[in-house]
Each structure stands twice: as structure tokens, then as C-alpha cells.
Amino acid sequence: MSKTSSAAAGPLPVDALQSRTASTVRDWPFLTAAILATALLCGLVLLEGAIGSAALIILGFALGIIFLKAEFGFTAAWRRFLVLGETGGLLASFLLISIAALVIVPVAALVPGYGGAIAPLGPSLIIGAFIFGVGMQLANACGSGTLYAMGGGSGRMIVGLASFIIGSVIGTAWLPPLLDLGGADPIIAANLLGPWAGLAVTLASLALAGFAAVKIAQARGASFRPTRTQIIAAVAIGVLSVALFLVARHPWSVTFAFAVWGAKIAQIFGIDFSTWAFWQWPGPAKALKDSLLTDTSSLTDFGMIFGAIAAAAWAAPFAKRAWPSGRSLLGAAIGGLLLGVGARLGFGCNIGAFVGGIASGSLHGWVWFGVALAGSAIGIRLRPFFDLPKV
Numbered sequence: 211m212s213k214t215s216s217a218a219a220g221p222l223p224v225d226a227l228q229s230r231t232a233s234t235v236r237d238w239p240f241l242t243a244a245i246l247a248t249a250l251l252c253g254l255v256l257l258e259g260a261i262g263s264a265a266l267i268i269l270g271f272a273l274g275i276i277f278l279k280a281e282f283g284f285t286a287a288w289r290r291f292l293v294l295g296e297t298g299g300l301l302a303s304f305l306l307i308s309i310a311a312l313v314i315v316p317v318a319a320l321v322p323g324y325g326g327a328i329a330p331l332g333p334s335l336i337i338g339a340f341i342f343g344v345g346m347q348l349a350n351a352c353g354s355g356t357l358y359a360m361g362g363g364s365g366r367m368i369v370g371l372a373s374f375i376i377g378s379v380i381g382t383a384w385l386p387p388l389l390d391l392g393g394a395d396p397i398i399a400a401n402l403l404g405p406w407a408g409l410a411v412t413l414a415s416l417a418l419a420g421f422a423a424v425k426i427a428q429a430r431g432a433s434f435r436p437t438r439t440q441i442i443a444a445v446a447i448g449v450l451s452v453a454l455f456l457v458a459r460h461p462w463s464v465t466f467a468f469a470v471w472g473a474k475i476a477q478i479f480g481i482d483f484s485t486w487a488f489w490q491w492p493g494p495a496k497a498l499k500d501s502l503l504t505d506t507s508s509l510t511d512f513g514m515i516f517g518a519i520a521a522a523a524w525a526a527p528f529a530k531r532a533w534p535s536g537r538s539l540l541g542a543a544i545g546g547l548l549l550g551v552g553a554r555l556g557f558g559c560n561i562g563a564f565v566g567g568i569a570s571g572s573l574h575g576w577v578w579f580g581v582a583l584a585g586s587a588i589g590i591r592l593r594p595f596f597d598l599p600k601v
Contacts, residue, residue: 270513332393338556343585377550
């Protein structure tokens with residue numbers, strides 16, 4: 211597998227995949243535990259007759275395997291584009307989004323009960339996307355990257371995820387007042403042009419962005435072709451994203467679950483969210499009150515972690531890497547906090563805002579991408595302070 215496709219989401223046991231031999235020792239205890247945990251979780255939701263919830267867990271499990279085995283991610287791909295001009299990873303993400311858009315744009319517009327990932331344009335989106343872009347380079351992961359890296363045995367990502375969760379709760383306090391500053395209502399291609407013209411415009415925008423990326427790579431003398439692994443992974447993840455959308459009735463979301471987990475933990479320690487505007491909104495209020503087994507984002511996230519554990523344990527002894535330096539862990543902690551705050555203020559992460567937003571034909575997805583890319587450029591400059599390479 212090519213290093214150009216690596217998410218570089220912290221020290222991963224998956225590195226062993228590149229040098230494994232036929233004599234690789236599988237970690238059967240962890241592999242068994244991951245499969246049994248997934249089966250148990252599916253069994254619990256099936257007891258309630260929630261077949262769709264079990265499907266979300268299984269789809270998340272498959273995503274965890276694919277992300278880890280292909281080392282597919284956004285953080286390193288963006289970094290290689292900004293530093294070296296390479297566009298393979300970026301083009302792979304555009305392919306993924308195109309596949310998802312083929313279904314999400316028309317179905318969200320035509321089928322009652324389905325909806326896209328949409329958001330207003332305003333200060334919250336700009337601030338959140340920029341903060342997230344900085345954080346993803348310091349944490350060395352995005353939302354999905356944090357899950358599969360931690361599932362793959364990265365101790366650094368344990369710190370990153372904990373900080374991500376804390377930052378997500380903080381972000382829920384800041385989102386309502388930022389929204390009060392005003393902004394433009396969501397701009398959705400299908401609403402303006404109809405479902406099929408909206409889909410055509412969405413696909414055209416992705417093609418134009420891909421063409422511009424290739425031209426930048428050529429001007430810098432850099433590689434612009436995705437690897438075979440990147441293409442296969444993008445197609446597989448795109449198809450699974452469509453399946454998640456059809457089951458959950460909304461695009462794939464990763465980071466909303468982190469806010470819910472953090473708020474539920476905070477309640478145990480006596481924190482009262484009754485005066486927090488965010489947690490009075492219908493969706494968050496229901497998620498905070500109900501079991502995690504009813505939250506579609508949480509179910510997919512759990513499945514993704516277990517899938518990554520299974521994939522890592524299948525390839526090599528699990529979690530045998532030494533812990534990184536203190537400065538690296540500090541970067542994970544600071545980056546995680548920025549990711550959490552940024553994800554809430556910016557209406558999601560690379561999955562919820564970038565992939566989901568653009569695949570829904572919502573303009574905010576492109577705005578998020580541009581601003582988060584600018585934030586990543588700043589984050590890259592800060593990486594050496596945390597024992598992280600610029601590339």
C-alpha cells in the first residue's frame with residue numbers, strides 16, 4: 211500500500227501491514243473480542259426489533275476494516291496536497307463523494323423522510339471549519355481517522371478521542387450564540403434547480419475541483435493519480451456511505467456521537483444541561499435522553515472501532531507499539547479539543563460536513579472544505595512543535 215494514502219492518524223499497528231509475511235501471527239484474543247462485541251451489540255438492538263440499527267453497526271464494522279486496511283484518510287491527503295502538491299488522496303475523496311451524491315441528492319429531494327446534510331452559511335461555519343482544519347493536523351486525524359486509528363491500537367488516539375469528546379461538549383455551548391450572529395440560509399442545489407439538475411451541478415462541481423487539483427499538481431511537478439488502493443477504498447466507502455444513508459435516512463455522521471457521549475458522561479458528574487440551548491433542540495435533546503443504542507451516529511462509530519480492531523488484530527499482534535513522546539501526546543490533546551469544538555461549530559467533520567455536505571448538494575460543504583484546508587495549512591506549520599513531521 212502506498213504511503214500517499216495513509217491517514218497518518220498516529221502510530222498505528224497497521225504499519226506492520228506493509229512488512230508482513232506469510233508467517234504473520236494473528237492476535238486471536240483481540241480479533242475474537244472485536245467480533246463478539248459486534249455480535250453482542252447487534253444482538254442488543256435486535257432484541258428491540260431494530261434491524262436497521264444492527265445494519266448500521268455492521269456497516270460501521272465494514273468501514274473500520276476498509277479504512278484501516280487501505281489506510282484511507284483525509285488528514286495526510288490534505289497535508290500532501292498542501293506541502294507537496296500531490297492530489298491522489300484528494301481525488302479519491304472526490305470520487306467517494308460523487309458516488310454518495312448519485313443517491314443522496316435525488317433521494318433527499320424526492321423521498322419523504324430522507325434528508326441531506328445541510329447547514330447555514332455564517333460565522334459558525336467559518337470559525338468551526340478553520341479550527342477543525344488546524345486540529346486535524348495537530349491530532350494527526352479527523353473524525354473517522356480518530357476512530358479507526360484508535361481501533362487499530364494507537365495509544366495517541368486514545369488521548370485524541372478523549373479530547374475530541376471534551377471539545378465536542380464545549381462546542382455545544384458555543385454554537386447557539388454564534389448562530390445568533392446571523393448568516394445565510396442553507397443553499398441546496400436540488401432546492402434551486404430540482405433533483406436531477408441539482409445532481410448534475412453537484413457532480414460538475416466535483417469534476418471542476420478535481421480538474422483544478424490536477425492542474426495544481428502538474429504545475430508543481432507532483433503526482434496527481436490516485437493509487438489503485440485509494441480508488442478501491444473510495445468506491446467501497448462511497449457505496450457503504452450510500453447504504454448508511456438509506457438505512458439511517460440521513461448522510462453518514464461521525465462526530466455528533468462524540469458530543470452525546472461527552473454530555474452523558476458529564477451528567478454522571480452532575481453537570482446540568484437544562485439551560486444549554488443546544489441540548490434543548492429536538493434532535494440533541496432526544497439523543498441525550500435516549501439510549502446510545504438508538505443513536506445512529508453512535509452505532510456506526512462503535513461498529514467502526516470494532517471493525518478496525520478486528521482488521522488490526524488479523525494483520526499482526528494488536529497494540530504492541532510504544533507510546534509516543536509527551537509532546538506528541540500534547541499535540542493529540544490540543545488537536546482533539548480543536549477537532550471537537552470545530553466539528554460542532556462547523557456542523558461536522560470531513561465526513562459529516564465535507565463528504566455529507568457536498569454529497570447533499572449543499573454549498574456549505576464546499577465552504578467548509580476551503581476554510582478547513584486553510585486551517586490545515588496553519589496546523590501543518592505547528593506540527594514540528596509536537597514531534598510531528600510536516601509530511
